Amino acid sequence: MQAGIESISIYTSQYYLDLKTLANQWGEDPDKYYIGIGQEQMSVPAPDEDIVTLAANATAQALQGIDAGALDTLLFATETGIDQSKAAGIYVHELTQLPKNMRVFELKQACYSGAGGLSLALPYLLHHPDRKVLIVAADIARYGIGSIGEPTQGAGAVAMVLSTNPKIMAFDLESGIYTHDVMDFWRPNYTDEALVDGKYSIKMYITALREAWQHYVDVTGNSFADFHRYVYHLPFTKMADKAHQFLVRHANAELRPEEWKRQIDDAAIYQRFIGNTYAGSVFVALTSLLDNSPDDLTDKRIGLFSYGSGSVGEFFTGIVQQGYQSHLKKAMHQEIISERAELDYETYKEFYLFKSKLPTDGSPMRTPKHNTGRYRFAGLTEHQRLYEVVA
Numbered sequence: 001m002q003a004g005i006e007s008i009s010i011y012t013s014q015y016y017l018d019l020k021t022l023a024n025q026w027g028e029d030p031d032k033y034y035i036g037i038g039q040e041q042m043s044v045p046a047p048d049e050d051i052v053t054l055a056a057n058a059t060a061q062a063l064q065g066i067d068a069g070a071l072d073t074l075l076f077a078t079e080t081g082i083d084q085s086k087a088a089g090i091y092v093h094e095l096t097q098l099p100k101n102m103r104v105f106e107l108k109q110a111c112y113s114g115a116g117g118l119s120l121a122l123p124y125l126l127h128h129p130d131r132k133v134l135i136v137a138a139d140i141a142r143y144g145i146g147s148i149g150e151p152t153q154g155a156g157a158v159a160m161v162l163s164t165n166p167k168i169m170a171f172d173l174e175s176g177i178y179t180h181d182v183m184d185f186w187r188p189n190y191t192d193e194a195l196v197d198g199k200y201s202i203k204m205y206i207t208a209l210r211e212a213w214q215h216y217v218d219v220t221g222n223s224f225a226d227f228h229r230y231v232y233h234l235p236f237t238k239m240a241d242k243a244h245q246f247l248v249r250h251a252n253a254e255l256r257p258e259e260w261k262r263q264i265d266d267a268a269i270y271q272r273f274i275g276n277t278y279a280g281s282v283f284v285a286l287t288s289l290l291d292n293s294p295d296d297l298t299d300k301r302i303g304l305f306s307y308g309s310g311s312v313g314e315f316f317t318g319i320v321q322q323g324y325q326s327h328l329k330k331a332m333h334q335e336i337i338s339e340r341a342e343l344d345y346e347t348y349k350e351f352y353l354f355k356s357k358l359p360t361d362g363s364p365m366r367t368p369k370h371n372t373g374r375y376r377f378a379g380l381t382e383h384q385r386l387y388e389v390v391a
């Protein structure tokens, strides 16, 4: 028996900032962003959008054509928590009308927690083959106006229905794992902007890749050549080039640049326009690969690497299933990204700064209406967040 992805869908904010606009604002060469870090645009959440609305939109899409009655678990992966106690997934459960006999809880470890959720879900499903698990990863990457991380912001969600009927990808159970206590990126409770030592985080990412890969090789005996494509966590798309170049050298694989680039490039297409989606990033990248690969990936083994600063890394693997193409939502994903409205710098800044205007004393507030898909964050009253289904 196998377990894996029966359905997968991504969602992102309906507004974006072109990084040329950001470059003009700060007097940078746009090529530093377009070429240097490999990012052209970043999705910007509207004031009435948060991880719940992003996640609910992705969930509603992923559930199309699925028997939701078999779902008994929702794992919500995020590092943009909206409450210290209540799981954001409970709002998603209500908004998308999931079955009442479910367990819902939240997972956190920087950008790693989506992959962490997968490692819990797979053995669970193999013990309960009639059930399904929903993993939703949603995040809004905020580093601060004018900060070094600003061009690597983004927002989005991915929802995956996992089951023992993996129509898209079946995961292998063995993986390589690594944990090391480092301060490369973190967000103290008193701030909603991440603190980051950018160059150090790139170094720690590569260290975690080396260690998790080595652990994977030791455990399985598999080698670099066993994989058709590689999918990396993408804080910015150039990170995949850095990571894969390292792995190619480390594994003594003799590949020309165009050969190793071919192994990673289709996975970076969506992220180049959405930006960092933190916990969802490696699965947004997987969706990008499956949707956009010109080759038939049937029966091909894919290697995936998730990295969460702080830090945890995991190298895990899956095999693409026969007929997977007919279960993808490629047209929907491409439309969501291409239909976004471009923001000028002032409106981006206004959207960004809105969060600081939310009351913290329990007084009521309604949020202005923007395009947020089927769901919106309608405001606050008595310290409670209000959500609405958009007609």
Ligand code: COA
Pocket (backbone or CB within 6 Å): 029, 031, 032, 033, 035, 036, 037, 148, 149, 150, 151, 152, 196, 197, 198, 199, 201, 202, 205, 235, 236, 239, 307, 309
């Ligand atoms: N044309 C083409 N490339 C250019 C360029 C230009 N005009 N100007 C600069 N570059 C290149 C640099 O050479 C560099 O490439 P390299 O990394 O291959 O050496 C790249 O663009 C970035 O330039 P750099 O000066 O290093 O950027 P920065 O100091 O602004 O920092 C990050 C970039 C990614 C470290 C920063 O945005 C950050 O901290 N982001 C958040 C943290 C993060 O995403 N961490 C990743 C691990 S989880």
